[in-house]
Amino acid sequence: MTEPLNPEAFRAYARRCGLVFLAVACMTLLMVAASYVPLHNHALTIAIILSVACVNASLVAGYLMHLISEQKMIYTLLAFTGIFFAGLMGLSVFAAHDVPALLHQTVTR
Amino acid sequence: MDIPYTVQARPDTGVYNAKVGMWLFLASEVMLFGGLFSAYILLRVAAPPGTWPHGWLSVPLGTLNTLLLALSAVTTLLAWAACKARLFDRYKLFQAVTLVLALVFLGIKGYEYRDKLLHYEIALKDGRIADGHLVESRPEAVVLHGRYVASHAELMDGRHPGAHEEIRIERAQIQRMENYGPAHNTFTAIYFTLTGLHGLHLIGGILVFAYLWGPGSAMWHTDPERFTNRVEVSGLFWHFVDLVWIFLFPVLYLT
Secondary structure (H helix, E strand, O other): OOOOOOHHHHHHHHHHHHHHHHHHHHHHHHHHHHHHOOOOOHHHHHHHHHHHHHHHHHHHHHHHOOHHHOOHHHHHHHHHHHHHHHHHHHHHHHHHHHHHHHHOOOOOO | OOOOOOOOOOOOOOOOHHHHHHHHHHHHHHHHHHHHHHHHHHHHHHOOOOOOOEOOOOHHHHHHHHHHHHHHHHHHHHHHHHHHOOOHHHHHHHHHHHHHHHHHHHHHHHHHHHHHHOEEEEEEOOOOEEEEEEEEEOOOEEEEEEEEEOOHHHHOEOOOOOOOEEEEEEHHHEEEEEEOOOOOOHHHHHHHHHHHHHHHHHHHHHHHHHHHHOHHHHHHHHOHHHHHHHHHHHHHHHHHHHHHHHHHHHHHHHO
8 A cells, every 4th residue: 555545544444454353353262262172183173273373364464464465576575485485394294204203202201 | 875765666676675675574584483383393293192281371361462462463554554644643642552562462471481480390209290380489398389290291281280289398309390491391492482582573573663653753754754664664574473473372372
């Protein structure tokens, strides 16, 4: 947003920000509620909670950081960041192949 | 010498330079926190079954902090929008609210740290383990508000802690005494590292906001466009800090 705001546009913008905050607050409470639901499948619980966290993050990035209406330059920069971040997380996944050996270690504490 | 493109967008990028600079900085921050999240994943996946703690952190306090930070993200955005609308008094108000919310967040985080640093696990010579918060420490004995457990594994699930009472332990009975600080185990180590680094970012943001609210706001009267852009890039940083917390909260408190 490069153009100046008039007072009426400011009020409309504040209302939109308020709605985004409400959505983030609801998502946060949903995450907390999901953590207390006895699903008996810890992996599923984690997947649900992190999915809601991703929605929350999308709201913040999209609306509060204005990524839904940014310049191509910023998108290009973020695309490269995404590629490198995916590579970094990929290393974690590849390293997980070493984990079975660790899982059989004796618990000392 | 004038710094170019502090207000007008640079023709080839379409944005002013400070904004590109901030996004480049945030890209490097993504990799910094990404590396630590990667470390968390590896530590957690590699933890033998039953050794990764659950329920050691206060979910109500974490939830409150999440809401406070989300609200501060909105108020910092409104501070920028107020600058765009040429409502300087509103800018001052919203930026002040952001600062207060950020300080309250840090205060709650400090309380949580204090809670962990005063929480002790004491291994006794008879094989029992006493676990609880330190009430009193004397040369001859320590007093905890906590409970006895038979094994270390019983301490891993903090969601059902059972009854607590005041326990007096003679120093001569103590084999090992350790608080829940960063050196306690891998969970507390990664918890203090991640939240500590996040807290340092918060402190950095608070300093910048305080400058822009106080002495830095003099620029509003000479170059309001440039001042508005400063508020915008500092807000971008703050939103990133909020984004990091949006993932830290579920990862550390809820899963």
